[in-house]
Amino acid sequence: xxxxxxxxxAKGSFVYAKNLVPEYRWFNGNAYRYLKGDKIDPEGVTHxxxxxxDIFDPRARIWPxxxxxARQPYDEVYRHLLVVKTAGAGGYWTEFDWxxxxxxxxxxxxxxxxxxxxxxETDMYWPLTHMxxxxxxxxxxxxxxxxxxxxxxxxLGYGDDPALTGGREHxxxxxxxxxxxx
Numbered sequence: 001x002x003x004x005x006x007x008x009x010a011k012g013s014f015v016y017a018k019n020l021v022p023e024y025r026w027f028n029g030n031a032y033r034y035l036k037g038d039k040i041d042p043e044g045v046t047h048x049x050x051x052x053x054d055i056f057d058p059r060a061r062i063w064p065x066x067x068x069x070a071r072q073p074y075d076e077v078y079r080h081l082l083v084v085k086t087a088g089a090g091g092y093w094t095e096f097d098w099x100x101x102x103x104x105x106x107x108x109x110x111x112x113x114x115x116x117x118x119x120x121e122t123d124m125y126w127p128l129t130h131m132x133x134x135x136x137x138x139x140x141x142x143x144x145x146x147x148x149x150x151x152x153x154x155x156l157g158y159g160d161d162p163a164l165t166g167g168r169e170h171x172x173x174x175x176x177x178x179x180x181x182x
Contacts, residue, residue, distance in 0.1 A: 010086075010093040012070075021150050022064035022128050026157075028053030031125070037111055039079050040120055046072075046081065048124040055157030055168050062156060064128040072122045073098060077114035081122070082106065 008014070030052040040046045053060030073082045085091045085104035092101035098117045106113035133139075144151045145163040153161050162168070 009096065020066075023067050024062050024151060024156065025051050025065055025125070026053040026055060026057065026060040027051040027063035027065075027127070028057050028060040034081065036083060036109065037080050040074055040081060042074060042076075042079065042118055042120040045121045045123055048122055050123075051125055051127070062151075066126040066128060068124040068126060070122050070124070071119040073102060073117050074120045075102075075112070075114050076116035076118040078112055080111065081120070082113065082117065083109035083111055 028051075032047060032050045032052060034040075034046060034048045051063065051065070073084055074080060075082055082102045083105040084098070084101040085108065086093050086101065088094060090097075090100050090104045092098065095101070099115065102113055102117055103115075105111075141163075143149065145161055149161065151161075153159075158168075159165060
């Protein structure tokens with residue numbers, strides 16, 4: 001029997017862990033979001049709710065995120081993520097039939113369905129505003145700055161730790177890979 005804490009046929013594989021370090025991104029309070037029926041590029045990653053902002057955005061702050069990575073069903077002809085029926089008669093979690101679940105979901109959602117199901121990589125950003133350490137275990141300056149810190153300063157657009165080189169207002173900044181989001 002499969003370990004229900006590592007794999008569920010209905011939902012796939014899970015990794016359980018404690019005291020995980022979140023991933024950090026610039027966030028200005030706005031997010032791009034995928035809308036039902038939007039076209040996707042199945043060769044790339046479809047961002048479900050990517051945070052907006054970057055080092056050049058004065059409203060953006062560095063924010064902790066849990067990033068959920070998945071492979072989701074999409075229509076290979078129409079190239080949009082499918083809305084599938086998950087529970088009840090014909091639902092994927094009941095019958096484990098992707099075609100049937102996609103047909104029923106498409107009927108209910110109004111999205112066209114070609115009958116060809118593929119799977120595409122997606123990511124979803126969950127801002128961490130809950131499930132954080134209690135006040136007495138809050139992060140201290142040296143948790144992010146100094147030896148063995150948790151921050152990937154280069155990925156955030158800094159050349160090095162800004163505590164050593166100056167913040168974004170005090171130095172020439174290098175645009176992050178992929179350009180300027182604001």
